[in-house]
Amino acid sequence: MPKITCLAGGVGAARLLQGLVKVVPPKDITIIINTGDDFELHGLKISPDVDIVTYTLAGIVNEQTGWGINNDSFHCLEALGKLGLEKWFNIGDADLATHISRTKHLAEGYRLSEITAMHVKSLGIEAKLIPMTDDPFATYIATPNGLIHFEEYLVHRGSSDPVNDVKYVGAESSKPAPGVIDSIREADHIIVCPSNPIVSIGTILSVPGVRDALRETEAKITAVSPIVGGAPVKGPADKIMLGLGLEVSAYTIAMLYQDFLDSFVIDNRDQKYIEAVKELGINILVTNTIMTSLEDKIRLAETTLRSLELV
Amino acid sequence: MPKITCLAGGVGAARLLQGLVKVVPPKDITIIINTGDDFELHGLKISPDVDIVTYTLAGIVNEQTGWGINNDSFHCLEALGKLGLEKWFNIGDADLATHISRTKHLAEGYRLSEITAMHVKSLGIEAKLIPMTDDPFATYIATPNGLIHFEEYLVHRGSSDPVNDVKYVGAESSKPAPGVIDSIREADHIIVCPSNPIVSIGTILSVPGVRDALRETEAKITAVSPIVGGAPVKGPADKIMLGLGLEVSAYTIAMLYQDFLDSFVIDNRDQKYIEAVKELGINILVTNTIMTSLEDKIRLAETTLRSLELV
Numbered sequence: 001m002p003k004i005t006c007l008a009g010g011v012g013a014a015r016l017l018q019g020l021v022k023v024v025p026p027k028d029i030t031i032i033i034n035t036g037d038d039f040e041l042h043g044l045k046i047s048p049d050v051d052i053v054t055y056t057l058a059g060i061v062n063e064q065t066g067w068g069i070n071n072d073s074f075h076c077l078e079a080l081g082k083l084g085l086e087k088w089f090n091i092g093d094a095d096l097a098t099h100i101s102r103t104k105h106l107a108e109g110y111r112l113s114e115i116t117a118m119h120v121k122s123l124g125i126e127a128k129l130i131p132m133t134d135d136p137f138a139t140y141i142a143t144p145n146g147l148i149h150f151e152e153y154l155v156h157r158g159s160s161d162p163v164n165d166v167k168y169v170g171a172e173s174s175k176p177a178p179g180v181i182d183s184i185r186e187a188d189h190i191i192v193c194p195s196n197p198i199v200s201i202g203t204i205l206s207v208p209g210v211r212d213a214l215r216e217t218e219a220k221i222t223a224v225s226p227i228v229g230g231a232p233v234k235g236p237a238d239k240i241m242l243g244l245g246l247e248v249s250a251y252t253i254a255m256l257y258q259d260f261l262d263s264f265v266i267d268n269r270d271q272k273y274i275e276a277v278k279e280l281g282i283n284i285l286v287t288n289t290i291m292t293s294l295e296d297k298i299r300l301a302e303t304t305l306r307s308l309e310l311v
Numbered sequence: 312m313p314k315i316t317c318l319a320g321g322v323g324a325a326r327l328l329q330g331l332v333k334v335v336p337p338k339d340i341t342i343i344i345n346t347g348d349d350f351e352l353h354g355l356k357i358s359p360d361v362d363i364v365t366y367t368l369a370g371i372v373n374e375q376t377g378w379g380i381n382n383d384s385f386h387c388l389e390a391l392g393k394l395g396l397e398k399w400f401n402i403g404d405a406d407l408a409t410h411i412s413r414t415k416h417l418a419e420g421y422r423l424s425e426i427t428a429m430h431v432k433s434l435g436i437e438a439k440l441i442p443m444t445d446d447p448f449a450t451y452i453a454t455p456n457g458l459i460h461f462e463e464y465l466v467h468r469g470s471s472d473p474v475n476d477v478k479y480v481g482a483e484s485s486k487p488a489p490g491v492i493d494s495i496r497e498a499d500h501i502i503v504c505p506s507n508p509i510v511s512i513g514t515i516l517s518v519p520g521v522r523d524a525l526r527e528t529e530a531k532i533t534a535v536s537p538i539v540g541g542a543p544v545k546g547p548a549d550k551i552m553l554g555l556g557l558e559v560s561a562y563t564i565a566m567l568y569q570d571f572l573d574s575f576v577i578d579n580r581d582q583k584y585i586e587a588v589k590e591l592g593i594n595i596l597v598t599n600t601i602m603t604s605l606e607d608k609i610r611l612a613e614t615t616l617r618s619l620e621l622v
Binding site for chain 1: 388389391394396406409
């Protein structure tokens with residue numbers, strides 16, 4: 001069976017992956033996940049995107065929000081608030097177990113990639129999930145109010161600060177986690193999921209060696225645009241792209257990935273970019289990229305795989 | 312108003328204290344609490360007796376068990392189990408917030424006594440709660456199966472191991488927490504709560520300086536027997552006392568405390584010890600010491616205070 005490697009951020013990626021595991025044997029799928037959002041809260045190590053993908057593939061994600069665990073309670077968070085601790089990051093009670101386990105095992109000397117593998121196994125996931133790096137890496141948003149960690153910018157401050165720049169703190173000294181480069185080299189197909197091109201995929205690409213591996217691999221590489229009709233399907237990609245002086249369009253996504261992309265899946269609403277993308281030397285496939293039902297996810301996963309055959 | 316200092320373990324102490332704060336202004340009460348049970352689980356710092364007393368005086372304790380928070384859920388614990396972590400120590404979701412806060416603040420450099428004061432303030436408690444020491448201190452039970460931490464012996468192994476000895480690890484190098492010695496010296500009355508004489512009160516007495524302060528203070532000191540009719544009201548005091556070669560009786564309690572005790576409250580069922588206790592030079596008051604209702608707790612607190620007037 002062909003081996004598929006995916007580059008993934010949070011909710012958008014997780015939705016596509018939910019479809020992908022239905023059309024391809026999960027054991028043939030490796031998912032490299034952004035860790036730029038990782039941070040520490042109340043002494044607990046939190047890896048938002050790793051957990052979103054994990055919970056989604058385990059079938060326990062809160063489908064309404066896209067993050068957290070379905071039907072979770074928030075009694076610990078309420079009690080933390082009563083003790084005077086910050087409660088802007090919505091950690092449910094069952095969700096908390098993941099952070100406690102991660103923090104415990106990190107303190108014992110395990111690496112994030114090893115701990116992720118433990119969690120994946122415990123939750124019965126067959127796909128392979130690899131955090132992009134085991135090293136410290138933090139995405140900061142440069143704003144008129146100073147450098148703000150991405151999760152604080154996104155969740156605590158509601159993406160309200162003007163964006164001047166994005167900083168990948170730790171990128172230069174980070175190494176790809178074990179399996180990241182090999183899974184890119186050895187894949188038959190690579191899918192760049194519909195995730196924020198700057199703070200989800202951009203971070204993965206900034207880990208030394210990853211972008212070169214994508215350029216050099218013999219795998220065919222496709223991407224699904226996270227920008228539809230000039231706006232992100234979810235999240236603050238528009239604010240961040242605009243802050244960096246980028247046009248918020250599917251075409252910009254193709255430009256950002258053009259050095260390694262073979263094929264690109266865009267939404268029906270973005271047909272106007274077909275010719276421009278083709279001029280970048282990238283094949284293009286147009287479809288409905290909005291995923292609501294599981295059927296949508298499966299269909300988009302199938303279409304994405306089909307885009308690879310165009311190459 | 313007279314100042315009262317109490318020496319306290321867990322559930323038995325908390326019940327008496329629940330009555331005491333109804334008959335004496337709570338701000339005049341200082342409670343020195345055993346920390347020999349403290350341990351770390353999944354990276355979280357847990358102080359069982361400090362929390363039992365805190366939750367009880369905050370009016371949020373689970374009255375059925377005597378520990379934990381009323382109506383708490385256990386979703387995190389269940390999820391920890393799914394991730395392969397030990398779940399023998401029953402941490403509820405709201406309870407967890409206390410351990411997260413404690414662990415966070417300890418990592419920031421605060422002392423346990425400072426953190427306890429923060430929690431007490433957040434929860435609206437007016438009495439002063441002081442852990443016996445801010446230093447590492449752990450009670451181990453020496454068994455044929457090796458040295459076992461007291462909480463593991465009690466909760467995980469259900470007090471099933473034969474007891475050969477009890478070790479106070481860290482006692483020699485521990486210092487009383489700020490306020491412990493002063494509260495003994497400056498008290499008008501001191502109450503040794505009905506707690507395990509070895510692993511709750513014995514630990515407090517083993518902190519260098521505490522026993523001497525009790526012997527030297529001008530405060531009148533009384534104790535309520537945790538042993539009624541030859542058995543502990545709650546907990547494994549019988550197994551531990553027998554393991555140390557001690558008779559399981561109210562009289563033994565008086566013997567263990569005789570160097571500082573002025574007065575002693577025993578149960579109606581233990582009238583046979585009246586003369587023997589008096590021969591130790593200790594006044595004695597006989598009453599019903601079983602606390603079920605709040606009225607029981609108030610009445611026993613009043614009787615305990617009255618025992619001090621006998622001196």
